[in-house]
Amino acid sequence: MMDEETELSFTIAQIVQRLKGTHLHSQLERQAKECLHRPDIKLESLKDDVRNFLKVSGWERKLQNAVYRELHIRPPPGHPAAPPEHTKEPLAYMRKAQASWEKRILKSLNSMCTELGVPLARKRPVPEQRELSNKWNEMGTDEPDLSKFRPVYAPKDFLEVLISLRNPNLDSSEEVSSHSHWGLIQVPLHIRDVPQLREACPELTLTSGQLGIDDHPHVPADLFESEHVRLGKRVLSEQDSAAAQQYSRQGCPTGLRAELWALILNSTNDPEDIMHYEQLKAGVIQHDLLVDNLIYKDVKLTASNDDYYFVFEDFLYQVLLCFSRDTTVLEHFNYNSATPPKSYIQGKTEEDGYAVIYPPNEILMCEILIVPGVVPFHGFSMYVAPLCFLYNEPSRLYGVFREMYVRYFFRLHSISSHPSGIVSLCLQFERLLQTHLPQLFYHLREIGAQPLSIAFKWMVRAFSGYLSTDQLLLLWDRILGFDSLEIVAVLAAAVFAFRAENLMEVTSLASAEAVLADLSTLKVMPLIQIFVFATVI
Amino acid sequence: MKSRIQNTHKECHQTESVSVLRRDTMNNGLVDCVIKTPVSLQIGDTVTDMLRPGVYVTDIVFPNGKPIKVQEISFKNYYSAFLSVRLLRREEGNHEGATSAKWVTCLRNFPLMANPHTEAGSQDYFSVFRQQMLVEPDNVLSVRLILRQPSSAWLNFSIDEIKIYDCTQEDAQRCVPTWLSSLTNAAEPPFLQGLPDPETVSSSIQQMWALTEVMQSNQTTASVGRFDVDGCYDINLLSYT
Numbered sequence: 001m002m003d004e005e006t007e008l009s010f011t012i013a014q015i016v017q018r019l020k021g022t023h024l025h026s027q028l029e030r031q032a033k034e035c036l037h038r039p040d041i042k043l044e045s046l047k048d049d050v051r052n053f054l055k056v057s058g059w060e061r062k063l064q065n066a067v068y069r070e071l072h073i074r075p076p077p078g079h080p081a082a083p084p085e086h087t088k089e090p091l092a093y094m095r096k097a098q099a100s101w102e103k104r105i106l107k108s109l110n111s112m113c114t115e116l117g118v119p120l121a122r123k124r125p126v127p128e129q130r131e132l133s134n135k136w137n138e139m140g141t142d143e144p145d146l147s148k149f150r151p152v153y154a155p156k157d158f159l160e161v162l163i164s165l166r167n168p169n170l171d172s173s174e175e176v177s178s179h180s181h182w183g184l185i186q187v188p189l190h191i192r193d194v195p196q197l198r199e200a201c202p203e204l205t206l207t208s209g210q211l212g213i214d215d216h217p218h219v220p221a222d223l224f225e226s227e228h229v230r231l232g233k234r235v236l237s238e239q240d241s242a243a244a245q246q247y248s249r250q251g252c253p254t255g256l257r258a259e260l261w262a263l264i265l266n267s268t269n270d271p272e273d274i275m276h277y278e279q280l281k282a283g284v285i286q287h288d289l290l291v292d293n294l295i296y297k298d299v300k301l302t303a304s305n306d307d308y309y310f311v312f313e314d315f316l317y318q319v320l321l322c323f324s325r326d327t328t329v330l331e332h333f334n335y336n337s338a339t340p341p342k343s344y345i346q347g348k349t350e351e352d353g354y355a356v357i358y359p360p361n362e363i364l365m366c367e368i369l370i371v372p373g374v375v376p377f378h379g380f381s382m383y384v385a386p387l388c389f390l391y392n393e394p395s396r397l398y399g400v401f402r403e404m405y406v407r408y409f410f411r412l413h414s415i416s417s418h419p420s421g422i423v424s425l426c427l428q429f430e431r432l433l434q435t436h437l438p439q440l441f442y443h444l445r446e447i448g449a450q451p452l453s454i455a456f457k458w459m460v461r462a463f464s465g466y467l468s469t470d471q472l473l474l475l476w477d478r479i480l481g482f483d484s485l486e487i488v489a490v491l492a493a494a495v496f497a498f499r500a501e502n503l504m505e506v507t508s509l510a511s512a513e514a515v516l517a518d519l520s521t522l523k524v525m526p527l528i529q530i531f532v533f534a535t536v537i
Numbered sequence: 538m539k540s541r542i543q544n545t546h547k548e549c550h551q552t553e554s555v556s557v558l559r560r561d562t563m564n565n566g567l568v569d570c571v572i573k574t575p576v577s578l579q580i581g582d583t584v585t586d587m588l589r590p591g592v593y594v595t596d597i598v599f600p601n602g603k604p605i606k607v608q609e610i611s612f613k614n615y616y617s618a619f620l621s622v623r624l625l626r627r628e629e630g631n632h633e634g635a636t637s638a639k640w641v642t643c644l645r646n647f648p649l650m651a652n653p654h655t656e657a658g659s660q661d662y663f664s665v666f667r668q669q670m671l672v673e674p675d676n677v678l679s680v681r682l683i684l685r686q687p688s689s690a691w692l693n694f695s696i697d698e699i700k701i702y703d704c705t706q707e708d709a710q711r712c713v714p715t716w717l718s719s720l721t722n723a724a725e726p727p728f729l730q731g732l733p734d735p736e737t738v739s740s741s742i743q744q745m746w747a748l749t750e751v752m753q754s755n756q757t758t759a760s761v762g763r764f765d766v767d768g769c770y771d772i773n774l775l776s777y778t
Binding site for chain 1: 662
């Protein structure tokens with residue numbers, strides 16, 4: 001614990017260090033240099049004039065947005081005595097659980113590799129490279145033989161790991177106490193209950209307008225919608241990230257959503273971003289990875305079978321194949337409790353400096369490490385699919401997806417104590433249900449249908465593929481707006497509350513699942529609003 | 538009851554040290570300490586009672602016997618909810634006669650865990666600085682840490698890796714944590730670890746520039762081979778370590 005002043009100085013120093021040397025930095029310098037030619041810049045007040053110019057021409061705003069983005073993703077300042085793994089994840093038993101889970105995944109990948117005789121990575125022969133390059137925009141038409149491949153893991157395997165998480169210092173004696181927890185998660189993390197949610201999300205209150213509720217055809221547009229759209233256009237013209245995030249809490253209009261999300265995430269589509277994407281594409285063409293097959297398989301199994309997303313199959317390949325080769329995603333491992341898998345170039349050892357991280361992304365010669373290894377699991381492609389409705393340029397789609405992944409989605413499949421981590425979300429869902437719908441919870445438990453076993457698959461995908469797309473995008477508006485995934489847990493509880501009557505009548509797990517099988521007709525915002533603001537406490 | 542508490546205090550003085558910390562040669566003021574075994578304060582017989590203690594008291598003395606000026610106390614928490622710190626300060630009494638020592642509270646019920654029943658803060662690292670203390674921690678002979686954990690959810694609680702730093706600078710007001718000064722200090726020459734000296738590098742830049750000019754004039758179509766090692770990217774199985 002440092003006092004506030006030193007903490008602030010430390011934060012500022014850290015952010016300056018990160019932004020130094022970025023493209024924005026060189027652009028700002030260039031702008032400052034070029035503006036010296038302008039007549040309104042006087043020598044006597046040089047510093048103020050240049051600063052003023054940068055403010056007026058919108059460059060200061062860009063810098064503000066970049067700083068705001070850094071504040072979002074930087075890990076909380078650790079104590080100087082704390083080792084780096086502690087900063088990523090303070091609880092020792094969670095680190096251990098994450099490490100053993102990763103080991104299981106690696107074993108699975110390795111055994112797949114040896115069983116199928118497919119190399120983890122190989123360079124493509126030139127004719128194959130040419131063929132892929134020609135087919136780049138229609139990789140979906142390819143029908144490679146993927147029957148031998150199976151997904152590395154499915155959400156239910158991950159759920160088993162989470163259920164088995166135990167704090168060795170927790171008194172789990174059988175006595176009934178005020179902490180009796182009926183659910184599957186046995187870890188006492190701090191989660192927010194309805195009163196705290198009300199305080200944290202005042203924009204969702206019953207008396208304030210929402211897109212998803214007040215844009216219904218029956219509601220006159222000038223009550224809320226037209227004003228909100230006007231405000232959205234204003235926010236976009238100001239190009240202010242923070243304002244866009246605040247705006248998004250009440251929903252983004254369909255026509256402005258793509259721009260607003262890109263603004264909130266500070267994801268640009270400058271020439272350098274396009275070039276970065278092209279470089280990744282070149283990497284895909286040159287090398288073939290085992291994970292590529294896993295990605296193909298996943299897309300074929302999930303997105304291609306979905307009524308809403310099958311048209312975007314080609315886009316999904318273009319994004320995901322590049323994603324597994326992107327070095328910049330590596331940075332998120334600084335605050336992700338996970339670690340990327342490593343491997344060694346055949347014949348060389350670590351001492352020679354030939355260790356690489358797998359999946360590779362730009363395999364740099366010699367110097368160790370590298371890319372992040374995000375091993376795709378069953379359903380991973382569903383994180384990208386909804387974004388295809390917003391962006392049609394692959395490089396833009398890629399940029400937004402990558403930013404959303406390193407800010408939010410990675411927390412849904414790694415074990416950590418973060419309030420937006422999947423463990424906290426599961427616990428929050430169970431606690432909300434137990435506190436506000438105790439009869440329902442008890443009944444479901446008695447028939448052997450633990451609520452989390454049904455809701456987990458929704459939460460792990462942030463409801464992608466379960467809700468209709470327009471509703472899903474409204475939900476993701478709020479994830480961006482409140483900068484937290486808690487709303488996913490709240491929605492899961494709200495869905496159970498909505499279907500409570502039917503659920504009270506079922507007598508088996510199968511029928512409970514049948515009641516909750518189809519969420520495509522649900523309207524998310526009324527459910528969330530009623531659950532948070534109309535529940536009797 | 539008072540006698541029972543007195544008994545536990547006696548135990549405190551009988552059971553001896555846990556660790557002695559090395560004096561650091563860097564000037565960050567780490568002080569030698571002798572940390573005694575934590576003693577639980579509970580009513581009833583400590584041995585046969587089923588209830589777990591909710592209060593632990595840990596005494597820290599300085600082996601030299603010299604009083605110190607505390608700058609910072611840092612430690613790692615293990616499921617303690619509240620911390621109180623008391624200091625035994627030497628009071629300058631009469632000039633000739635004995636100087637008396639008095640216990641004062643410099644930190645009262647400092648929350649380490651936001652909610653004693655949940656995990657937040659349970660395994661975090663903390664530092665308590667002299668600016669946060671209620672009294673000036675000067676002439677300190679001994680430090681007493683009182684840990685409280687009211688929740689029955691946990692089996693054990695304690696604090697570990699206790700380090701006490703004293704003020705090494707003359708001007709105690711300007712005591713800045715060393716990591717901050719190392720972060721913002723740009724005047725010192727950079728610590729080169731295996732890297733060449735910047736001066737020699739800049740002098741050889743001229744040669745390199747000439748080389749690039751030569752390269753530009755003789756373009757070659759040979760592949761740079763950025764993405765392979767010896768022409769192949771052929772990797773083994775994934776490593777488990």
